[in-house]
Amino acid sequence: MQATDVPRAVAAARSVASSLGLTADDAIVLHNSNKLTLRLLPCDVVARVAPVAQQVAQFEVELAQRLVESGCPVAALDPRVEPGVHERDGFVVTLWTYYEPASSREISPVEYAKALERLHAGMRELDFPAPHFMDRVEQAQRLVASHDLTPELADADRELLGDTLRSLRRVIGERGGAEQLLHGEPHPGNVLSTENGLLFIDLETCCRGPVEFDLAHAPEEVGEHYAGVSPDLLRECRALVLAIIATWRWELGDQLPDGRRLGAEWLDQIRALGFTAG
Numbered sequence: 001m002q003a004t005d006v007p008r009a010v011a012a013a014r015s016v017a018s019s020l021g022l023t024a025d026d027a028i029v030l031h032n033s034n035k036l037t038l039r040l041l042p043c044d045v046v047a048r049v050a051p052v053a054q055q056v057a058q059f060e061v062e063l064a065q066r067l068v069e070s071g072c073p074v075a076a077l078d079p080r081v082e083p084g085v086h087e088r089d090g091f092v093v094t095l096w097t098y099y100e101p102a103s104s105r106e107i108s109p110v111e112y113a114k115a116l117e118r119l120h121a122g123m124r125e126l127d128f129p130a131p132h133f134m135d136r137v138e139q140a141q142r143l144v145a146s147h148d149l150t151p152e153l154a155d156a157d158r159e160l161l162g163d164t165l166r167s168l169r170r171v172i173g174e175r176g177g178a179e180q181l182l183h184g185e186p187h188p189g190n191v192l193s194t195e196n197g198l199l200f201i202d203l204e205t206c207c208r209g210p211v212e213f214d215l216a217h218a219p220e221e222v223g224e225h226y227a228g229v230s231p232d233l234l235r236e237c238r239a240l241v242l243a244i245i246a247t248w249r250w251e252l253g254d255q256l257p258d259g260r261r262l263g264a265e266w267l268d269q270i271r272a273l274g275f276t277a278g
Contacts, residue, residue, distance in 0.1 A: 009036045012088040013047035017095065020081045039098055045078045046096040057085040057092045060204045063128060072122035073115050075099065075192060075201045099194040107193055109221035115198035116186060116218065117226060120211050123181035130181055133209030137169050140247040153250040157267050161247055164275050168240040175233055179209050187217040216241040239275045242266055
């Protein structure tokens with residue numbers, strides 16, 4: 001979220017919380033990306049705030065409720081208010097439970113893999129509409145194809161990303177195999193270590209696809225402890241995810257701090273992988 005919009009977003013979150021009977025005299029920014037995540041005090045609730053035009057909050061709220069009811073390891077909505085999406089001053093606000101961090105220790109690959117297995121097991125039981133993971137590939141291909149949307153992307157890098165996305169889309173598509181509801185981006189930034197164990201957050205990225213696509217977002221060691229994984233498909237999904245996130249870093253208006261440097265590093269990694277043939 002643009003820095004100029006942050007004060008209004010904070011005010012919107014505090015206003016919503018107050019209107020629901022929660023005292024929100026202060027706000028601490030926990031994370032700022034496409035949406036703003038706040039800890040409101042003293043009520044101790046997590047508020048997620050997004051511009052109305054860019055949000056999929058209702059999708060996230062409904063899915064979170066279903067997953068919590070199924071016993072999945074995901075963060076829950078705040079139980080003190082009715083679950084819902086609240087619009088205020090051009091923003092949508094959702095209110096979530098705040099979980100005190102259990103410790104500062106690094107999450108072990110085994111613990112990470114077991115939590116993701118539990119999440120996937122619960123998701124397999126849900127009949128919930130979600131986009132396909134290949135939709136994300138199509139979006140990346142449109143960015144690569146448009147000089148207007150990615151004006152700073154060099155021609156050689158544009159060709160590299162285009163070839164990589166096209167090749168991996170074909171190879172992974174030809175594999176077929178089982179698909180299911182996925183988290184979509186279960187990277188370490190979307191995992192909380194709490195007294196209740198590991199909990200996944202940020203469900204707006206959920207999609208359908210092979211579990212290897214989710215594992216491709218986690219540290220490499222996690223995949224070694226997840227049962228029944230296809231090593232070849234996981235390797236291809238890791239390269240695909242790398243190509244997608246590298247493309248995002250060159251999109252006009254990308255707000256990730258140090259995004260261009262990361263984009264350049266990821267391009268170098270893609271070249272080293274050599275997935276452009278075919």
